Amino acid sequence: MTRLRPGFLWGAATAPHQIEGNNVSSDWWAREGLMPGMERSGDAVDSYHRYPEDMRLLAEAGLNSYRFGIEWARIEPVPGHVSRAELAHYRRMIDTALQLGLTPVVTLNHFTLPRWFAEEGGWLGEQALDRFASYVEAAATILGDVPWVATLNEPNMLAMMITAMRAFRAGQMAGWQSPTVEGEAAPREDAAAEETRRPPVLPPPDPEIGRRLAEAHAVAREIVRQHTDAGVGWTVANGAYHALPGGEQKLEELRYVREDLYLEAARGDDFIGVQSYSSQGVDADGLVPHPPHPDNTLVGTAYRPDALETAVRHTWEVTGGVPVIVTENGIATADDERRIAYTGEALRGLFTAIDDGIDVRGYLHWSALDNYEWGHWEPTFGLIAVDRETFERKPKPSLGWLGDVARRGGLPGA
Ligand code: FCB
DSSP states (O other): OOOOOTTOEEEEEOOHHHHSOOOTTBHHHHHHTTSTTOOOOTTTTOHHHHHHHHHHHHHHHTOOEEEEEOOHHHHOSBTTBOOHHHHHHHHHHHHHHHHTTOEEEEEEESSOOBHHHHHTTGGGSTTHHHHHHHHHHHHHTTOTTOSEEEEEEOHHHHHHHHHHHHHHHTTOOTTOOOOOGGGOSOOGGGTTOOTTSOOOOOOOOOHHHHHHHHHHHHHHHHHHHHHOOOEEEEEEEEOOEEEOTTOHHHHHHHHIIIIIHHHHTTTTSSOEEEEEOOOEEEETTEEOOOOOOTTOOTTSOOOOTTHHHHHHHHHHHHHTSOOEEEEEEOOOOSOHHHHHHHHHHHHHHHHHHHHTTOOEEEEEEEOSBOOOBTTBSSOOOOSEEEOTTTOOEEEOHHHHHHHHHHHHTSOTTO
16 A cells, blocks of 8 residues: 555645635626626535535545635725634634644635726736735734645636636637636537537636736745745646647647646745646647547546546656645546546556655545536536535535545555
8 A cells, every 4th residue: 555644635625616605706706697608606505604514524524634715805805905704704714624633725816806806907917916915914814823825726727717818808719618627628519529620728828927826826925934834835737738649849838838837836835736637638739629428527528537647747747846735636527436436546546656756745636515616517526415405415425435545544455
């Protein structure tokens, strides 16, 4: 059996906007009414009020960690006004996790922004870095004993979304529905497209935006380091891209703007979050969309549990050995046995990477709960199902399975 580091994190992950409900001061809340084909987050799964139950279910199953986010739009609903009540709310979440034996991994920003910040120009606005810095200063006051803090979630996806929003506003993206895993799933109306036809994909992220986000990360890292003992990092979406015949050169170029720029920016960090779901080939023309296949997940991506090992190895290489936490890995499926099979396979790959000496500190499954997948409710990633009318939680077999893996520190039969 693979030797894991003492204190290895076994947990599940969430993001505030996807589970809390009524994030009314955020840019996403405003956007949900505007974009074609997008469902609303609404009450989400009311985890804003029900987080003690959610955390208890994870702890009782055998997990020892929970990654969740704090919501800037709630903490600072208008510029410069910090809500002490909301800070106290998130502090209670941290305390609840600690009391239950769940190591908190706290994300400072998981895609959503205060609406006023978005209206000032968002991450590209003139005051963006100062604004973010003052939010992080406020947040740091409750993070003193949190061991792991992630500044920005998936800055590379974020850069892709900002790039796409610009194109959408310019009317260049009629077929686009919403950002989804790795941003490469075919828009729904193209799901049946023949393999030879390339459905429209999101444009690659503009590297200028990436560099701005890297500055924001560095600013936040300094503040968190000054005020807390937390290990700080950011979490990067990993596409586990690989070259198809003739695609070697293209792979290098494409991977730099989509991934490596963000991994290089993590070189001075205490950890790097790896987020992996599927993998994709690259040929001389670029990314080859996931071909339609009965095995594809509910977000249209190929079933590739082997992606995690590739992602971890690539991340380790590009960061030059920054300790890894798998901050997201999972599958959108209505079939929980498939979730177990996928996760078992992904963990086998992760263990192989650890056996080879890669320093991995934890595995946090996406997601604790079935939740609002950025515009859609249908793709279910959760270890726990939720009735969206009564908010009743129903743990799936995969939660017990992952809890057992956590308790024994390895896969059954290993
Ligand atoms: C990642 C996001 C997360 C969730 C999963 C499925 O890109 O960080 O919020 O949507 O994909």
